[in-house]
Amino acid sequence: MRRLVAMVGAAALALSLAACGSNSGTAKGTEGATGGGNSVGVVTWWSAGSEKQGLDALVKVFNEQNPNITFENQAVSGGSGSNAKQKLQTDLAAKNPPDTYQAHAGAELSSDIAAGYLEDVSGLYDEFKLREAFPKTLLDALTVDGKIYSVPSNIHRGNVVWVSPKALEKAGIDPTKAPADIDAWIADMDKLKAAGVAHPLTVGSDWTQLELLETVLISDLGADGYLGLLDGKTSWESEGVTKALNHFSKLMSFTDPGLYQEDWEPAMKSIINNDGNVAYNVMGDWAPAAFDGAGKKWGQDYYSWPVPGNQGVFDFLADSFTLPVGAKNTEGTKAWLKTISSPEGQVAFNTVKGSIPARSDLTPEQIAKFSDYQQDAMKSFSEDTIVPSLAHGAAVSIKASEAMKQAISKFTSSGATDVASLQKELGAAAKN
Numbered sequence: 001m002r003r004l005v006a007m008v009g010a011a012a013l014a015l016s017l018a019a020c021g022s023n024s025g026t027a028k029g030t031e032g033a034t035g036g037g038n039s040v041g042v043v044t045w046w047s048a049g050s051e052k053q054g055l056d057a058l059v060k061v062f063n064e065q066n067p068n069i070t071f072e073n074q075a076v077s078g079g080s081g082s083n084a085k086q087k088l089q090t091d092l093a094a095k096n097p098p099d100t101y102q103a104h105a106g107a108e109l110s111s112d113i114a115a116g117y118l119e120d121v122s123g124l125y126d127e128f129k130l131r132e133a134f135p136k137t138l139l140d141a142l143t144v145d146g147k148i149y150s151v152p153s154n155i156h157r158g159n160v161v162w163v164s165p166k167a168l169e170k171a172g173i174d175p176t177k178a179p180a181d182i183d184a185w186i187a188d189m190d191k192l193k194a195a196g197v198a199h200p201l202t203v204g205s206d207w208t209q210l211e212l213l214e215t216v217l218i219s220d221l222g223a224d225g226y227l228g229l230l231d232g233k234t235s236w237e238s239e240g241v242t243k244a245l246n247h248f249s250k251l252m253s254f255t256d257p258g259l260y261q262e263d264w265e266p267a268m269k270s271i272i273n274n275d276g277n278v279a280y281n282v283m284g285d286w287a288p289a290a291f292d293g294a295g296k297k298w299g300q301d302y303y304s305w306p307v308p309g310n311q312g313v314f315d316f317l318a319d320s321f322t323l324p325v326g327a328k329n330t331e332g333t334k335a336w337l338k339t340i341s342s343p344e345g346q347v348a349f350n351t352v353k354g355s356i357p358a359r360s361d362l363t364p365e366q367i368a369k370f371s372d373y374q375q376d377a378m379k380s381f382s383e384d385t386i387v388p389s390l391a392h393g394a395a396v397s398i399k400a401s402e403a404m405k406q407a408i409s410k411f412t413s414s415g416a417t418d419v420a421s422l423q424k425e426l427g428a429a430a431k432n
Protein backbone atom coordinates (compact mmCIF):
# COMPACT_ATOMS: atom_id res chain seq x y z
CA MET A 1 0.00 0.00 0.00
CA ARG A 2 1.35 3.40 -0.94
CA ARG A 3 1.10 5.85 1.84
CA LEU A 4 2.52 9.11 2.85
CA VAL A 5 1.94 10.30 6.35
CA ALA A 6 0.73 13.77 6.98
CA MET A 7 4.16 15.22 6.66
CA VAL A 8 3.44 18.59 8.02
CA GLY A 9 3.49 18.18 11.75
CA ALA A 10 1.22 19.56 14.40
CA ALA A 11 0.74 23.24 14.64
CA ALA A 12 2.94 23.96 17.63
CA LEU A 13 6.12 24.96 15.93
CA ALA A 14 8.88 26.96 17.41
CA LEU A 15 10.14 29.74 15.28
CA SER A 16 13.42 30.47 16.91
CA LEU A 17 16.67 30.52 15.08
CA ALA A 18 17.98 28.15 17.73
CA ALA A 19 16.24 25.69 15.46
CA CYS A 20 19.31 25.66 13.34
CA GLY A 21 21.55 24.38 16.10
CA SER A 22 25.25 24.55 16.61
CA ASN A 23 26.22 22.34 13.71
CA SER A 24 24.82 24.61 11.09
CA GLY A 25 28.07 26.49 10.68
CA THR A 26 28.53 29.80 8.99
CA ALA A 27 26.94 30.66 5.72
CA LYS A 28 29.50 30.67 3.00
CA GLY A 29 29.74 30.59 -0.73
CA THR A 30 26.93 33.06 -1.31
CA GLU A 31 26.95 34.33 -4.84
CA GLY A 32 25.19 37.42 -6.12
CA ALA A 33 23.23 40.03 -4.27
CA THR A 34 19.61 40.39 -3.31
CA GLY A 35 16.96 39.98 -5.95
CA GLY A 36 14.87 42.83 -7.30
CA GLY A 37 14.24 44.72 -10.51
CA ASN A 38 14.21 42.30 -13.36
CA SER A 39 16.34 39.74 -11.66
CA VAL A 40 15.25 36.89 -9.48
CA GLY A 41 17.39 35.96 -6.46
CA VAL A 42 17.28 32.20 -5.84
CA VAL A 43 18.69 30.61 -2.68
CA THR A 44 19.65 26.94 -2.95
CA TRP A 45 22.45 24.82 -1.51
CA TRP A 46 23.36 23.51 -4.94
CA SER A 47 26.57 25.48 -5.02
CA ALA A 48 29.13 23.07 -6.43
CA GLY A 49 29.84 19.79 -8.17
CA SER A 50 27.01 17.64 -9.48
CA GLU A 51 24.38 19.70 -7.64
CA LYS A 52 25.51 22.92 -9.34
CA GLN A 53 25.36 21.14 -12.69
CA GLY A 54 21.73 20.26 -12.01
CA LEU A 55 20.99 23.89 -11.11
CA ASP A 56 22.78 25.09 -14.25
CA ALA A 57 20.61 22.80 -16.38
CA LEU A 58 17.52 24.32 -14.77
CA VAL A 59 18.76 27.87 -15.18
CA LYS A 60 19.36 27.23 -18.87
CA VAL A 61 15.66 26.41 -19.31
CA PHE A 62 14.70 29.40 -17.14
CA ASN A 63 16.75 31.72 -19.36
CA GLU A 64 15.20 30.27 -22.50
CA GLN A 65 11.69 30.66 -21.12
CA ASN A 66 12.37 34.09 -19.59
CA PRO A 67 14.86 36.03 -21.71
CA ASN A 68 14.01 39.26 -19.86
CA ILE A 69 14.67 38.05 -16.34
CA THR A 70 18.14 37.61 -14.90
CA PHE A 71 18.74 34.63 -12.63
CA GLU A 72 20.76 35.60 -9.55
CA ASN A 73 22.52 32.66 -7.97
CA GLN A 74 22.40 33.07 -4.17
CA ALA A 75 23.51 29.51 -3.40
CA VAL A 76 24.92 28.79 0.06
CA SER A 77 27.17 25.76 0.17
CA GLY A 78 26.62 22.89 2.63
CA GLY A 79 24.92 19.57 1.86
CA SER A 80 21.29 19.16 2.84
CA GLY A 81 21.04 22.92 3.36
CA SER A 82 23.06 22.75 6.58
CA ASN A 83 24.24 26.36 6.15
CA ALA A 84 21.56 27.75 3.85
CA LYS A 85 18.80 27.10 6.39
CA GLN A 86 20.56 29.09 9.08
CA LYS A 87 21.17 32.07 6.80
CA LEU A 88 17.58 31.93 5.59
CA GLN A 89 16.18 31.98 9.11
CA THR A 90 18.18 35.12 9.86
CA ASP A 91 17.14 36.82 6.63
CA LEU A 92 13.48 35.84 6.97
CA ALA A 93 13.32 37.03 10.56
CA ALA A 94 14.90 40.34 9.49
CA LYS A 95 12.23 40.69 6.76
CA ASN A 96 14.92 40.46 4.13
CA PRO A 97 13.75 37.45 2.14
CA PRO A 98 15.20 36.31 -1.16
CA ASP A 99 12.83 36.12 -4.12
CA THR A 100 12.60 32.38 -3.61
CA TYR A 101 14.37 29.70 -1.60
CA GLN A 102 14.85 25.95 -1.68
CA ALA A 103 13.23 23.91 1.06
CA HIS A 104 12.02 20.38 1.50
CA ALA A 105 8.37 19.71 0.94
CA GLY A 106 6.72 18.66 4.19
CA ALA A 107 7.22 19.44 7.85
CA GLU A 108 10.40 21.45 7.33
CA LEU A 109 8.40 24.45 6.09
CA SER A 110 5.93 24.30 8.97
CA SER A 111 7.72 26.90 11.09
CA ASP A 112 8.10 29.30 8.15
CA ILE A 113 4.41 28.92 7.39
CA ALA A 114 3.45 29.48 11.03
CA ALA A 115 5.68 32.56 11.17
CA GLY A 116 3.88 34.04 8.17
CA TYR A 117 7.03 34.05 6.02
CA LEU A 118 5.40 32.40 3.02
CA GLU A 119 2.70 33.23 0.50
CA ASP A 120 0.09 30.62 -0.35
CA VAL A 121 0.90 29.58 -3.92
CA SER A 122 -2.09 27.32 -4.48
CA GLY A 123 -3.38 29.77 -7.11
CA LEU A 124 -0.28 28.98 -9.16
CA TYR A 125 -1.13 25.28 -8.98
CA ASP A 126 -4.35 26.13 -10.80
CA GLU A 127 -2.68 28.55 -13.20
CA PHE A 128 0.13 26.11 -14.12
CA LYS A 129 -2.21 23.08 -13.99
CA LEU A 130 -0.04 21.37 -11.41
CA ARG A 131 -2.84 19.59 -9.58
CA GLU A 132 -3.17 17.26 -12.54
CA ALA A 133 0.59 16.98 -13.01
CA PHE A 134 1.76 15.91 -9.52
CA PRO A 135 0.87 12.62 -7.81
CA LYS A 136 -1.79 12.92 -5.12
CA THR A 137 0.61 11.69 -2.44
CA LEU A 138 2.89 14.63 -3.17
CA LEU A 139 0.03 17.15 -3.26
CA ASP A 140 -1.17 15.83 0.10
CA ALA A 141 2.29 16.28 1.55
CA LEU A 142 2.41 19.86 0.30
CA THR A 143 -1.03 20.88 1.51
CA VAL A 144 -1.41 22.59 4.89
CA ASP A 145 -4.93 23.54 5.92
CA GLY A 146 -5.99 23.55 2.30
CA LYS A 147 -3.11 25.80 1.21
CA ILE A 148 0.18 25.07 -0.56
CA TYR A 149 3.36 27.01 0.13
CA SER A 150 5.94 25.62 -2.26
CA VAL A 151 6.41 24.06 -5.68
CA PRO A 152 8.54 20.90 -6.01
CA SER A 153 11.24 20.49 -8.63
CA ASN A 154 12.02 16.84 -7.97
CA ILE A 155 11.74 13.77 -5.77
CA HIS A 156 14.75 12.08 -4.19
CA ARG A 157 15.06 8.74 -2.46
CA GLY A 158 17.11 8.68 0.76
CA ASN A 159 17.42 4.99 1.64
CA VAL A 160 19.95 3.76 -0.87
CA VAL A 161 23.24 1.94 -0.26
CA TRP A 162 25.96 2.77 -2.80
CA VAL A 163 28.34 -0.12 -3.21
CA SER A 164 31.97 -0.38 -4.37
CA PRO A 165 32.44 -3.71 -6.17
CA LYS A 166 36.21 -3.58 -5.81
CA ALA A 167 35.96 -3.62 -2.02
CA LEU A 168 33.40 -6.44 -2.01
CA GLU A 169 35.58 -8.56 -4.30
CA LYS A 170 38.19 -8.69 -1.53
CA ALA A 171 35.76 -10.63 0.66
CA GLY A 172 34.09 -12.59 -2.16
CA ILE A 173 30.76 -10.78 -1.65
CA ASP A 174 28.41 -10.41 -4.64
CA PRO A 175 27.74 -6.64 -5.08
CA THR A 176 24.48 -7.27 -6.92
CA LYS A 177 22.80 -8.98 -3.97
CA ALA A 178 21.53 -6.95 -1.03
CA PRO A 179 21.77 -8.60 2.40
CA ALA A 180 18.32 -9.46 3.76
CA ASP A 181 18.49 -7.35 6.88
CA ILE A 182 20.82 -5.26 9.03
CA ASP A 183 22.27 -8.33 10.82
CA ALA A 184 23.19 -9.94 7.50
CA TRP A 185 24.70 -6.64 6.37
CA ILE A 186 26.77 -6.41 9.56
CA ALA A 187 27.97 -9.99 8.96
CA ASP A 188 29.20 -8.89 5.51
CA MET A 189 30.99 -5.93 7.06
CA ASP A 190 32.73 -8.29 9.48
CA LYS A 191 33.91 -10.31 6.47
CA LEU A 192 35.10 -7.16 4.73
CA LYS A 193 37.08 -6.12 7.78
CA ALA A 194 38.66 -9.56 8.01
CA ALA A 195 39.57 -9.24 4.32
CA GLY A 196 41.47 -6.02 5.00
CA VAL A 197 38.84 -3.34 4.25
CA ALA A 198 39.51 -1.11 7.25
CA HIS A 199 36.27 0.90 7.02
CA PRO A 200 33.54 -1.09 5.27
CA LEU A 201 31.04 1.78 5.72
CA THR A 202 31.47 5.56 5.49
CA VAL A 203 29.44 8.43 6.84
CA GLY A 204 30.14 12.15 6.81
CA SER A 205 28.74 14.96 8.96
CA ASP A 206 25.71 14.86 11.26
CA TRP A 207 22.98 14.92 8.62
CA THR A 208 24.51 11.95 6.78
CA GLN A 209 24.56 10.08 10.09
CA LEU A 210 20.89 10.93 10.69
CA GLU A 211 20.12 9.69 7.19
CA LEU A 212 21.81 6.36 7.99
CA LEU A 213 19.94 6.14 11.27
CA GLU A 214 16.52 6.78 9.72
CA THR A 215 17.06 3.88 7.34
CA VAL A 216 18.00 1.59 10.22
CA LEU A 217 14.83 2.66 12.03
CA ILE A 218 12.85 1.77 8.90
CA SER A 219 14.50 -1.68 8.84
CA ASP A 220 13.95 -2.48 12.48
CA LEU A 221 10.52 -0.92 12.96
CA GLY A 222 9.10 -1.55 9.49
CA ALA A 223 7.41 1.23 7.53
CA ASP A 224 4.40 1.30 9.85
CA GLY A 225 6.52 1.43 13.00
CA TYR A 226 8.67 4.20 11.51
CA LEU A 227 5.58 6.20 10.54
CA GLY A 228 4.37 5.66 14.09
CA LEU A 229 7.39 7.60 15.38
CA LEU A 230 5.98 10.61 13.55
CA ASP A 231 2.38 10.41 14.69
CA GLY A 232 3.08 9.16 18.22
CA LYS A 233 1.92 5.57 17.69
CA THR A 234 5.47 4.26 18.16
CA SER A 235 7.33 5.37 21.26
CA TRP A 236 10.92 6.54 20.95
CA GLU A 237 11.45 4.57 24.16
CA SER A 238 10.28 1.29 22.60
CA GLU A 239 12.36 -1.86 22.30
CA GLY A 240 12.25 -1.57 18.52
CA VAL A 241 14.04 1.77 18.72
CA THR A 242 16.60 0.30 21.16
CA LYS A 243 17.26 -2.50 18.69
CA ALA A 244 17.74 0.00 15.86
CA LEU A 245 20.08 2.16 17.94
CA ASN A 246 22.17 -0.88 18.86
CA HIS A 247 22.39 -1.69 15.15
CA PHE A 248 23.33 1.91 14.45
CA SER A 249 26.05 1.74 17.12
CA LYS A 250 27.46 -1.41 15.52
CA LEU A 251 27.32 0.12 12.03
CA MET A 252 29.16 3.20 13.24
CA SER A 253 31.97 0.94 14.50
CA PHE A 254 32.76 0.17 10.84
CA THR A 255 33.13 3.85 9.88
CA ASP A 256 36.06 6.24 9.78
CA PRO A 257 35.70 9.04 12.38
CA GLY A 258 38.12 11.07 10.27
CA LEU A 259 35.21 11.73 7.89
CA TYR A 260 32.63 12.86 10.46
CA GLN A 261 33.00 16.53 9.55
CA GLU A 262 32.87 15.98 5.80
CA ASP A 263 30.04 16.74 3.44
CA TRP A 264 28.43 13.84 1.56
CA GLU A 265 30.57 13.92 -1.56
CA PRO A 266 34.00 13.78 0.10
CA ALA A 267 32.66 11.18 2.56
CA MET A 268 31.78 8.83 -0.30
CA LYS A 269 34.76 9.61 -2.52
CA SER A 270 36.29 6.16 -2.05
CA ILE A 271 33.09 4.56 -3.29
CA ILE A 272 32.86 6.94 -6.24
CA ASN A 273 36.47 6.13 -7.13
CA ASN A 274 35.86 2.38 -6.48
CA ASP A 275 39.32 2.33 -4.91
CA GLY A 276 38.53 -0.75 -2.82
CA ASN A 277 39.15 0.97 0.54
CA VAL A 278 35.51 1.40 1.47
CA ALA A 279 32.53 -0.79 0.62
CA TYR A 280 29.28 1.02 1.40
CA ASN A 281 27.71 4.44 1.89
CA VAL A 282 24.06 5.25 2.56
CA MET A 283 23.10 8.37 0.67
CA GLY A 284 20.22 9.90 -1.25
CA ASP A 285 20.08 9.51 -4.96
CA TRP A 286 21.83 12.77 -5.68
CA ALA A 287 24.84 10.40 -5.51
CA PRO A 288 24.44 9.05 -9.10
CA ALA A 289 25.15 12.55 -10.41
CA ALA A 290 28.53 12.46 -8.65
CA PHE A 291 29.26 9.00 -10.09
CA ASP A 292 28.27 10.30 -13.54
CA GLY A 293 30.61 13.25 -13.10
CA ALA A 294 33.45 10.82 -12.42
CA GLY A 295 32.54 8.80 -15.53
CA LYS A 296 31.39 5.77 -13.50
CA LYS A 297 28.66 3.42 -14.67
CA TRP A 298 25.86 1.96 -12.54
CA GLY A 299 25.98 -1.86 -12.56
CA GLN A 300 29.67 -1.85 -13.42
CA ASP A 301 31.71 0.66 -11.42
CA TYR A 302 29.13 0.91 -8.66
CA TYR A 303 25.96 -0.82 -7.54
CA SER A 304 23.04 0.26 -5.39
CA TRP A 305 20.20 -1.31 -3.48
CA PRO A 306 17.73 -0.21 -0.82
CA VAL A 307 19.20 -0.33 2.69
CA PRO A 308 18.86 -3.94 3.93
CA GLY A 309 15.43 -4.35 5.48
CA ASN A 310 14.06 -1.35 3.50
CA GLN A 311 12.85 -3.36 0.51
CA GLY A 312 9.55 -2.00 -0.77
CA VAL A 313 9.94 1.27 1.15
CA PHE A 314 10.80 4.56 -0.56
CA ASP A 315 12.30 7.06 1.91
CA PHE A 316 11.06 10.23 0.32
CA LEU A 317 12.10 13.87 0.08
CA ALA A 318 11.35 16.58 -2.45
CA ASP A 319 13.15 19.84 -3.11
CA SER A 320 10.69 22.65 -3.52
CA PHE A 321 10.71 26.42 -3.93
CA THR A 322 8.76 29.15 -2.18
CA LEU A 323 7.31 32.63 -2.66
CA PRO A 324 8.34 34.53 0.48
CA VAL A 325 6.18 37.37 1.82
CA GLY A 326 7.93 40.60 0.86
CA ALA A 327 9.89 39.11 -2.04
CA LYS A 328 11.05 41.99 -4.22
CA ASN A 329 10.34 40.44 -7.59
CA THR A 330 7.24 38.32 -7.20
CA GLU A 331 6.71 38.12 -10.96
CA GLY A 332 10.26 36.79 -11.31
CA THR A 333 9.57 34.26 -8.57
CA LYS A 334 6.42 33.10 -10.31
CA ALA A 335 8.39 32.70 -13.53
CA TRP A 336 10.95 30.59 -11.61
CA LEU A 337 8.21 28.44 -10.08
CA LYS A 338 6.69 27.98 -13.51
CA THR A 339 9.99 26.84 -15.02
CA ILE A 340 10.90 24.42 -12.24
CA SER A 341 7.49 22.76 -12.42
CA SER A 342 7.28 22.69 -16.22
CA PRO A 343 7.95 19.42 -18.07
CA GLU A 344 10.99 21.03 -19.77
CA GLY A 345 12.44 22.28 -16.47
CA GLN A 346 11.83 18.99 -14.67
CA VAL A 347 13.41 16.92 -17.44
CA ALA A 348 16.45 19.20 -17.82
CA PHE A 349 17.05 19.40 -14.08
CA ASN A 350 16.34 15.86 -12.95
CA THR A 351 18.21 14.07 -15.71
CA VAL A 352 21.34 15.80 -14.38
CA LYS A 353 20.52 15.88 -10.65
CA GLY A 354 19.80 12.15 -10.20
CA SER A 355 16.29 12.67 -8.83
CA ILE A 356 13.04 11.75 -10.49
CA PRO A 357 10.56 14.34 -11.71
CA ALA A 358 7.83 15.43 -9.34
CA ARG A 359 5.46 15.43 -12.33
CA SER A 360 3.90 12.10 -13.08
CA ASP A 361 2.59 13.09 -16.52
CA LEU A 362 5.77 13.03 -18.60
CA THR A 363 5.64 11.42 -22.03
CA PRO A 364 7.45 8.13 -22.80
CA GLU A 365 9.92 10.15 -24.90
CA GLN A 366 10.68 12.40 -21.92
CA ILE A 367 11.00 9.43 -19.57
CA ALA A 368 13.39 7.73 -21.98
CA LYS A 369 15.86 10.55 -21.30
CA PHE A 370 16.34 9.32 -17.73
CA SER A 371 19.02 6.84 -16.67
CA ASP A 372 18.34 3.19 -15.86
CA TYR A 373 18.76 3.98 -12.18
CA GLN A 374 16.18 6.80 -12.39
CA GLN A 375 13.67 4.71 -14.32
CA ASP A 376 14.04 2.09 -11.61
CA ALA A 377 13.48 4.77 -8.94
CA MET A 378 10.33 5.98 -10.76
CA LYS A 379 8.99 2.43 -10.66
CA SER A 380 9.77 2.14 -6.94
CA PHE A 381 8.08 5.46 -6.22
CA SER A 382 4.94 4.27 -7.95
CA GLU A 383 4.87 0.87 -6.20
CA ASP A 384 6.54 1.20 -2.80
CA THR A 385 5.30 2.37 0.57
CA ILE A 386 6.37 6.00 0.82
CA VAL A 387 7.80 7.30 4.09
CA PRO A 388 9.18 10.79 4.72
CA SER A 389 12.83 11.49 5.53
CA LEU A 390 13.88 12.76 8.96
CA ALA A 391 17.24 14.09 7.80
CA HIS A 392 15.80 15.92 4.80
CA GLY A 393 12.93 17.87 6.19
CA ALA A 394 9.97 15.82 5.01
CA ALA A 395 9.10 14.23 8.35
CA VAL A 396 9.78 16.69 11.15
CA SER A 397 10.32 20.39 11.80
CA ILE A 398 13.73 21.99 11.34
CA LYS A 399 14.00 22.32 15.10
CA ALA A 400 13.39 18.60 15.63
CA SER A 401 15.82 17.44 12.97
CA GLU A 402 18.50 19.84 14.23
CA ALA A 403 18.06 18.50 17.77
CA MET A 404 18.31 14.93 16.43
CA LYS A 405 21.52 15.79 14.59
CA GLN A 406 22.99 17.24 17.76
CA ALA A 407 22.12 14.08 19.71
CA ILE A 408 23.69 11.91 17.02
CA SER A 409 26.84 14.01 16.80
CA LYS A 410 27.26 13.75 20.54
CA PHE A 411 26.80 9.98 20.33
CA THR A 412 29.13 9.33 17.39
CA SER A 413 31.86 11.71 18.50
CA SER A 414 32.08 9.97 21.86
CA GLY A 415 32.56 6.44 20.54
CA ALA A 416 28.98 5.61 19.45
CA THR A 417 28.27 3.36 22.42
CA ASP A 418 25.96 5.28 24.78
CA VAL A 419 22.72 4.01 23.24
CA ALA A 420 20.60 4.78 26.31
CA SER A 421 21.44 8.49 26.24
CA LEU A 422 20.96 8.67 22.50
CA GLN A 423 17.54 7.09 22.80
CA LYS A 424 16.48 9.56 25.47
CA GLU A 425 17.78 12.54 23.52
CA LEU A 426 16.14 11.48 20.26
CA GLY A 427 12.82 11.14 22.06
CA ALA A 428 13.20 14.65 23.46
CA ALA A 429 14.28 16.01 20.06
CA ALA A 430 11.20 14.56 18.39
CA LYS A 431 8.98 16.60 20.68
CA ASN A 432 10.13 19.84 19.01
Ligand code: BGC
Residues within 6 Å of the ligand: 045, 051, 078, 079, 080, 081, 156, 264, 284, 286, 317, 318, 319, 392
Ligand atom coordinates in the same frame (compact mmCIF):
# COMPACT_ATOMS: atom_id res chain seq x y z
C1 BGC B 1 18.53 17.83 -1.10
C2 BGC B 1 19.22 17.39 -2.35
C3 BGC B 1 20.72 17.58 -2.19
C4 BGC B 1 21.21 16.90 -0.92
C5 BGC B 1 22.68 17.08 -0.64
C6 BGC B 1 19.13 17.17 0.11
O1 BGC B 1 18.58 17.68 1.28
O2 BGC B 1 17.18 17.52 -1.14
O3 BGC B 1 18.77 18.12 -3.45
O4 BGC B 1 21.38 17.09 -3.31
O5 BGC B 1 20.51 17.43 0.17
O6 BGC B 1 23.03 18.40 -0.57
